[in-house]
Amino acid sequence: MKKYSIYPFVLLLLSAVGCSKLKETPYSSIYTDNFYKTASDAEAALVSAYSPLADLGSGPALTLCGDFSADQVYPRPVVGRNTLTLFNYDPNYTTQKSYSRLFESPQQIWISCYSGIENANWVILKVPSTTMDAGRKGQILAEAYFLRAFYHWFLTKNFNQVVVKTAPSTDLSVAFVGKSPAADVYKQVYSDLDKAIAGLPDYSTTIVKGRPSKQVAQALYAKAALYNGDWATALAMAQAVLGSGKYSLMANVLDVYDVSKKDAARAENMWAFESDRTTPGRSGQIMGLYGPKNSDGPAYGKQTFGSIFAYPGFFASFGATDKRRQLLDTQYVNNSGQVVIQKNITPITPNGVLVKKYMDPNSIGGASACNIPILRLADVYLIAAEAEARQNGATATAYGYINTVRARAGLAVLTAGLGKDAFVDSVLQERSWELFGEGDRWYDLTRTNTYMQVIPAAVNDVYPARAPAAKHRYFPIPQDEINANPKLTQNDGWQ
Template sequence: MKSILKYSFAGLLAWSCYSCSKLEETPYSSIYTENFYKTSEDAEAGLAAVYSKLADLYAGPSPLLVADFSADQIYPRPVVGRDTYTLFSFDPQYSAVVSFSRTNECPIDIWNNSYSGIENANWILQKVPATVMANTTRKQQILGEAYFLRAFFHWMLTKTFGDVVIRTKASQTLTDAYMPKSPQADVYKQIFSDLDSAELYLPDYSNTLVKGRPCKQAVQALHAKAALYAANYQLALQQAEKVITAGSGTGLMDNYADVFDVAKEDVARKENLWAFESESVAGGRTSQIMSLYGPANSTAPAYGNSSYGSAFVFMSFYMSFDPKDKRRALMDTTYTNKQGVKVPQASITPITTKGVLMRKYADPNSIGNAHASNIPLLRVADVYLVAAEAEARQNGATGKAYTYINAIRTRAGLDPLATGLDKDAFIAAVLQERSWELFGEGDRWYDLSRTDTYMQVVPKAVNDVFPARVPQKRNKYFPIPQSEVNANNLLQQNPDWK
């Protein structure tokens, strides 16, 4: 991520410059930008400001914690308000979290950083077309990346909050900031439009691309997944099959564990089409997610040199895996401490004797709690399962649908899925496969909410720390931060949260 963010301070000046006089604030961002975006360096700095909001988003990282602590795979040590998601006890004020200064682990963080990223992308799309750049190919790529990132941020918002404000123009006056929500269907139309534009401008996957930059196949992967969420199954399948048949060098890694091996992240980009590129070097951006999953007090070097023991896998989820499933190997019921002694899971404290550790984000060479483990955002394996579900929802459990899901099962060391399933049973099998394949990647809650199964599934994920969990109908989407509703007279709270 360092190579992307090296201009971030200059880029941030382009949109955040302001001055105060007495009690009145006069924004100068629109004036400043008239003298900015004149050169290629300006354009790169502006784009870095967009990426900086992605880094801010995943540093917390609210997209993973808010979603995973709400679902049936992962649970937190109940401190600093994290249990409000597991217990569905939050409100539009998110006061339980804010009072502990944990807004970086809160839907407020998703809202703020996503809209800041959209604002920065809008300046790029408004100003860069007129910027003089000798490298016209790079100019097109900058525009393509801005379209892609704007689509991603809108998708993050709508899958989290439902109907949200669509922003496609930079704010040049204070009144530009006040806009009403749009129906979710319109949000998806905008996302699809932006991704169509991004696909025109961005190159195919290549191992020479700057890490963290989206390629054409990443655009198609996001297009497929967003279309699945929008229940546009024909579009989802069409875009997913573009990725699967790309012939650009992208594809599944042979070994599942290699997808998350910090030492193999370069070759793993063939599957990790787009990721938060965490860096442990000075000046890089990292994420606290890597430290949350290891045992407390940095007792297990294999996890990293600093870990908190703050997040665990439900034992019931661990036991749902076939013992021969290779994916289960990225969870531990024992660990080896610094003295080389194997410690059984019953000794994992202070949470529960039934805690299971998760190793997807381990980095044995971390510098303190600064890890270099990437967080996958768009994976080829995900695309295969999108294709399987989209095909089944349109045409039932066809041979093509089986081919896509079995590609994932085969790599995991499992037998092919039993044939003869009806449509509903096959779709249920795909959703279960998604749970096993993508656990801990901030995905499961959105699968449960988009399929309206969270009220049936989540109450079954309990233990002695959280013996009862009762999500309500209103929990399908998170409430819009009340501070935003109070500040914008045109913005209405989600109906179920009023």
């Protein structure tokens, strides 16, 4: 599996050295010397920095690595898909090395993020000398800084101490780098986001879909700071987003996931993996995984497999008036117009609850237009609520933030009088209800170090026992990468 190495360019460089008598030009020289001459070169290079995000979303490791590990949804118990849920994976990711399972594994996160970082680094190095419009040049660089920040943050929340790469690997002397402490990773994320914020435009409907605005960079800053325990920064950045007035919650939470309204939903769904049914866009597997088996529910999509369901206990946790409960269901209407009770499809997965966040009745086979949210305005409200409470206690301001989200969901306001810890617990619960199925919950449990208390209770008749250990707080670095990089060391507990 060396072809998936973090440093594929090393093999190219070694090949060039081995064939030096033939006077071949190394690939890296072709790439850097004969490219980045024109504006179109710069735009193409930026697209290459976004491309690994599409690999994460189409798999979709973007959400499933976290979601399969957490307490909201679970996979159909097939080999390679249940290892995260049962916590029986290893640094080789042995059962996930088939093509299809790799795209759902932490190994794919490592591969995609470092590919994105490498491509962003080339943009940051070379675009400044490209002949093109100065304004657009500045925005391209800002997008590259944003992407490099996102990829580093996504890596550290999955693997903790990771390699910080801020320059392209032009030769072997800079190819191999050791891990940095998480504090240094966040320092780099902050630095890159400062540059991104300075160069990105405010949100408007004219921004190309899938591209970040200034407020998206601030939202990522707020979330990264929350994960870093930097409450003041998290609060300040969240307030900058909310105070800008550029984004707003949709009146009906169900509309956020209505594929026919996804253009309007960008007012709340600030940044997402943008999925398209037809080429040249990219589509993902997520609709097919969440829909009923054998494409039997036409509302879900034309090609679905019944591969992911919600735990009954999670479904039961919603209040009766919570509109978000309508994004889960225990039955569906099949292709013959009959109501099918989900529990009757045993023995595939007894008592499964269907998730309705990713539905596209007009899909083209398995290709859907279902976007996968990465940063939503509702998330920013809850970041602000948590950061305010952790810094200043359960203030009226903190209640205002959480109650904005609760009111939209159809819930009564959270009554004042909670202590700081109880209020934070309420925010974390609200995050679970609001953001389920979006790859968020596992990281809330790991950043608060509560996963070993919460996960053992998240069981059902498919997975009657789940026992995470301390080492599972972070995924092991793929062994292939350890083997390829002599300066890279394995995470604690996985040696």
